Structures are given as structure tokens and as C-alpha cells.
Amino acid sequence: MAALLEMKNIHKVYPNGTVANRGVNLEVQEGEIHALVGENGAGKSTLMKILFGLETPTEGEVIFKGKKVRFNGPRDAISQGLGMVHQHFMLAPSLTVSENIVLGDEPRKGFLHLFRDRTKEKEEIQELIRRFGFKLNPDESVESISVGQKQRVEILKVLYRGAKLIILDEPTAVLTPQETDELFESIKSLAGQNYTIIFITHKLREVMEISDRITVLKAGNTIETLVTKETNQEEISRLMVGRDVLFRVEKQEKEPEDTILELRDVSVTDEKGLKLLDNVSMKIRGGEILGIAGVEGNGQRELVEVITGLAKASSGQVLYLNENILGKSIGEIRNMRIGHIPEDRQTTGACLTTTIEENLILDIYNDPQFRTGPFLNKKKLKEFAKKYIKMYDVRTDSEEALAGSLSGGNLQKVVIAREMAKNPKLLIAAQPTRGVDIGAIEFIHKEIIKKRDEGTAVLLVSAELSEITSLSDRIGVLYNGELVALLDNTEELTEEEIGYYMLGIKRADEEVAAHE
Structure with a gap:
């Protein structure tokens, strides 16, 4: 035929x-x-x-x-x-x-x-x-x-x-x-x-x-x-x-440590008075991954932006290591060992008109190890950039190439490499594998688990429910700006069950209260 x-x-x-x-x-x-x-x-x-x-x-x-x-x-x-x-x-x-x-x-x-x-x-x-x-x-x-x-x-x-x-x-x-x-x-x-x-x-x-x-x-x-x-x-x-890929995320049991991040009754209201986040309260401890599930547009972006200083809360508190960071500038928050992989790598994740090297050293060029007196040690910065380009398999001919010349997947690797390199106490990963192929997904997942095992508190926001269920220790669900469920990620918890919360068919206020 x-x-x-x-x-x-x-x-x-x-x-x-x-x-x-x-x-x-x-x-x-x-x-x-x-x-x-x-x-x-x-x-x-x-x-x-x-x-x-x-x-x-x-x-x-x-x-x-x-x-x-x-x-x-x-x-x-x-x-x-x-x-x-x-x-x-x-x-x-x-x-x-x-x-x-x-x-x-x-x-x-x-x-x-x-x-x-x-x-x-x-x-x-x-x-x-x-x-x-x-x-x-x-x-x-x-x-x-x-x-x-x-x-x-x-x-x-x-x-x-x-x-x-x-x-x-x-x-x-x-x-x-x-x-x-x-x-x-x-x-x-x-x-x-x-x-x-x-x-x-x-x-x-x-x-x-x-x-x-x-x-x-x-x-x-x-x-x-x-x-x-x-x-x-x-x-x-x-x-x-071109090689075997591990589909299951291998994650060891780990006892969570002290609370790194706590949100208390955080709300975000738009210019029309509509609540985009509605009294959200949650805690994330060191050594655990809290995954946030939800159909896109239900408050995930606002949640991330409030924590990272990109948006203002209308009420509530965001406590990082027991300090309220609401009102702090983006720069101040980035200097507090808070890593942020944003959902939009092109507008908030990278500067496309600068080089790959410049994007990678964005947060560390003032570190004493990269300075000789008042001057930058360009040799050490270049070595740093080359190291992370190789480690994260960024496909490029040179660290001097413009970030805007990279494919979406390779640009994502640059963003993730930079945020991981700062050894964060809190890592906020929004759509970390969006537009990334399966080989790179496997690597990124391993890096996130590695940070969790080192004691980092990880807030994972993803539209990929399989990613949420395979990586997270606990799972929160946002619907219409509300945290309608906060669940332990056990073998009994299915994607279908989470889907009911995502669609607003079910809510679990008692579970949320129990985990606050």
C-alpha cells in the first residue's frame, strides 16, 4: 500500500x-x-x-x-x-x-x-x-x-x-x-x-x-x-x-533535617483583586524534595516568584532559615544560597546576549577564589566555566559562544549548572527538564537527588506528573491558588489520585493541616 x-x-x-x-x-x-x-x-x-x-x-x-x-x-x-x-x-x-x-x-x-x-x-x-x-x-x-x-x-x-x-x-x-x-x-x-x-x-x-x-x-x-x-x-x-537510559530514579531513604523554608498564609493578589495564591502554608526541610503538582496556571508561578523575590505577596510570611525574606531584593535572595531554576530559561534564566561563560559565573565572580586583589582572575573563571560545560554536557564549540546561540535544551543545562554550582541550601526547580531530552533528564534528576542527599531543601514544580512522583518525598497540589493537598509520596499514591486533586474534584484539608 x-x-x-x-x-x-x-x-x-x-x-x-x-x-x-x-x-x-x-x-x-x-x-x-x-x-x-x-x-x-x-x-x-x-x-x-x-x-x-x-x-x-x-x-x-x-x-x-x-x-x-x-x-x-x-x-x-x-x-x-x-x-x-x-x-x-x-x-x-x-x-x-x-x-x-x-x-x-x-x-x-x-x-x-x-x-x-x-x-x-x-x-x-x-x-x-x-x-x-x-x-x-x-x-x-x-x-x-x-x-x-x-x-x-x-x-x-x-x-x-x-x-x-x-x-x-x-x-x-x-x-x-x-x-x-x-x-x-x-x-x-x-x-x-x-x-x-x-x-x-x-x-x-x-x-x-x-x-x-x-x-x-x-x-x-x-x-x-x-x-x-x-x-x-x-x-x-x-x-x-546511543546508550542505555535509567528510567527509574534511584533514591535512598533519607531522614529530613531542620526546616529550611516555611510559608505562612502567603497570598498573592493581582491588580484586579483576584487571588492568585490563597493563604498557602507549607514547610520544606533539609534533605527532602517537596513536589508541587497542578495544572499550569493554578498558582505555581506565583509561588516560585514570591519566594525568589520576583513578585510581591499581599499577605503572609516567607521564612528562610527563620528569617522573613519578603521584601528583600532579588540580589539579596540570590546571595543567601538560594538556587533558582526558573521555568522560562530565555527571559529569567539566562542572558542570551552574553556568553555561556558569563552566564555560568553570574553568582560567583565576586568569590575570593576568583579574584586577585581587586581584579578578576579570568583564568580561574574560564576553568570554572569549562568544568561545568563538560560536567553538564553543554553542546557548544566554546565557552565564549553566546548563550542565545544554544538550543533550548543546552541553554537549560547552563542554567542548571550555574544554580547547582552555588551549592544551595534551598533549591527551587521550576520545570527543570522542560524541553530536555531523555538522556539529559536522567542526568538532571540525578543531580537534584544528589543535592537532596547533601541536605539541600528542594522545591520542585513540574507539569510532568511522572517527574513529581518519581523525585518527591512529599507532594503538594495547587488548585485555583490553594494548597488543596499535601501528601506523603508512598507507593499507594497514584498519578490518578493526584490528578483528582489537580482538577479540583478532591481536596484534602486534613492532610494539609497535618503536614504544616
Whole structure:
């Protein structure tokens, strides 16, 4: 049977000489769910941009429905039946579900089609929702629906425009386990109706659950295409990384030490008077990892920003080593051996216009060991930078390269290396492995455990529930700015159970009180 899509010998060399694809081959059958996996920099994103008309290949050809095609932009791709759902939602929050789906392609009526046909729009969207079994109210505003529902709106947007091949880029990055299960049911339903799915993800467990076949990319090349039911996570990771990867985090039992950080009734209110954090109280002791779970947008960012001085609390106390640090400057807090891996490495984690070396020495250049009298000892600083570049496997030709020239995953390694190097008493890690490949994830997890074992108190905030459950000693859940559960991470605690708290279906005030 002829393939629906063939990408043959795809090369992509950018004007600056960067080679993203080195002869990639991809074949996708009609009606299948085809997973595309690989490390950061493997060429996945570039390949999909070429397919969707966002990039032009330097060499190679794309064959779709038996015909050679060259898309000059997304509009060309959409007109031929391709659709792409990006990792970051592209929705207008103030518009309704229906208005978002048809945005830019509204049905028209009347003379020269000057008028919007609201009746036809409503009928078409209701039929679309009914046909694909999505639980959505077309008249509800997007800002009031759940993250999982927003994901469905994005999928319906491409279906409304006639897509038969749909590219899903990291579609479960911000979903709860329940929402992920519902999304997978929707994807399987689409495949059952002869729609074709290309599924890009870092999560190999999901690859095994949802896909029919898997194509592995490495360093811009196609390594192999596998039949899912004939392989396993270990083989896939070995092909991706070039070595065996340890999936289970090995963590020894450790008795927690004294309290390092305590929050007492901390609230954060926005300019409209809405509480983003609502009387949150918790303690983190030395030698333990407290993981914070929750659907993104439920107060996690505000929690981190209040502790690190990036935001002001409207009430409450943040006690670090029994000292209230609310009101202290960011610089003062950073000088108190508090490490912070921010969720956005590009805006708050690194300075993209300075070198890798300068980013790494940000907090330590005033240390006496790096000074000779009033002058910087540039030789020692350079040795320090080279040491951590090697230790954290930052892929770069030189420590003098600009941080902005690094891939997202390598920039994340620079940020983590800098924060770990300061030997923090308190480490706040927000989304520490976001956008990082499985080999680097394994290394980062080991480093976090190492700090915990050395007596560091770790506050871990992650959208990856598997990361929270594998690393944490205790787990707190935020919902609508409230700490609705604070649970011991025992073998009996399941991701599904945590998911109920994340969705606001359950709350455990007695557990929170018991752990304060």
C-alpha cells in the first residue's frame, strides 16, 4: 500500500551553517498514529516545519498523496489537508470555543459574502463536536475552560479546515493524567475514522501507549522506524541517546533535617483583586524534595516568584532559615544560597546576549577564589566555566559562544549548572527538564537527588506528573491558588489520585493541616 506521506532525503542547512537535517527519511501510512522521537537537536521540529511549509528544505522531496509537493507556507499545507497543533496554544481567550475554531475562516453569506453566517457557523461547529465526541460547549469562552478542553479546541480548529493529517507537537505537556487519557481516546477515535496523526513527544511511555509506529531521529538523521508492539522503551531510548537510559530514579531513604523554608498564609493578589495564591502554608526541610503538582496556571508561578523575590505577596510570611525574606531584593535572595531554576530559561534564566561563560559565573565572580586583589582572575573563571560545560554536557564549540546561540535544551543545562554550582541550601526547580531530552533528564534528576542527599531543601514544580512522583518525598497540589493537598509520596499514591486533586474534584484539608 502506498504511503500517505513520504519525506525523502531531507536536508536543511541554515544560512549560518547550522545543519538541522542530514538526509531524513519519514514514511507515514494513512490512518496510523506515527510517533516522531529524538533528542533535542535531532531535527524533529525542523522536519515538521518543512512539512507544514514553515521552512524550505535545502535538499530532498516531500510526497503527499502520491504527488510531489512543495509548500510555500502553512496556507498551502492547510489547503492540501495538513494541520498542526503547536505545543503552545494559539487561542483568543476572550472569544468563545466556536469563534476560536472558525477564526479567520468564518462562514459568510449575502452579497459578495460580506456578512458572517452565524447560523451556519453554529450548525457546523455543533456537528463537528458531535462527530468527534469532544465534550465542549461551543458558546463557552475559552478563558473559562480547562487546559484539556483548550487542547480539543486546537484539534477542532485544524479539523474544521479539512485536515486529514494532523501533527501534534508535545500535546500532553500541560495535561493531567485524566486529560491525557481523554486526549488519547480522541486521537484513537480520529485514527479510527482514517485520520492520520504524527505525534511528537519526549514521553516514551505515551509513545508505547498511543502509537502504531515510531521513527527515531538522531543528529539530523533517521536512525530507524519501529513497529510499536515489537519494541520497548529501552530500545527506543538506546537508539535516541546511543546508550542505555535509567528510567527509574534511584533514591535512598533519607531522614529530613531542620526546616529550611516555611510559608505562612502567603497570598498573592493581582491588580484586579483576584487571588492568585490563597493563604498557602507549607514547610520544606533539609534533605527532602517537596513536589508541587497542578495544572499550569493554578498558582505555581506565583509561588516560585514570591519566594525568589520576583513578585510581591499581599499577605503572609516567607521564612528562610527563620528569617522573613519578603521584601528583600532579588540580589539579596540570590546571595543567601538560594538556587533558582526558573521555568522560562530565555527571559529569567539566562542572558542570551552574553556568553555561556558569563552566564555560568553570574553568582560567583565576586568569590575570593576568583579574584586577585581587586581584579578578576579570568583564568580561574574560564576553568570554572569549562568544568561545568563538560560536567553538564553543554553542546557548544566554546565557552565564549553566546548563550542565545544554544538550543533550548543546552541553554537549560547552563542554567542548571550555574544554580547547582552555588551549592544551595534551598533549591527551587521550576520545570527543570522542560524541553530536555531523555538522556539529559536522567542526568538532571540525578543531580537534584544528589543535592537532596547533601541536605539541600528542594522545591520542585513540574507539569510532568511522572517527574513529581518519581523525585518527591512529599507532594503538594495547587488548585485555583490553594494548597488543596499535601501528601506523603508512598507507593499507594497514584498519578490518578493526584490528578483528582489537580482538577479540583478532591481536596484534602486534613492532610494539609497535618503536614504544616
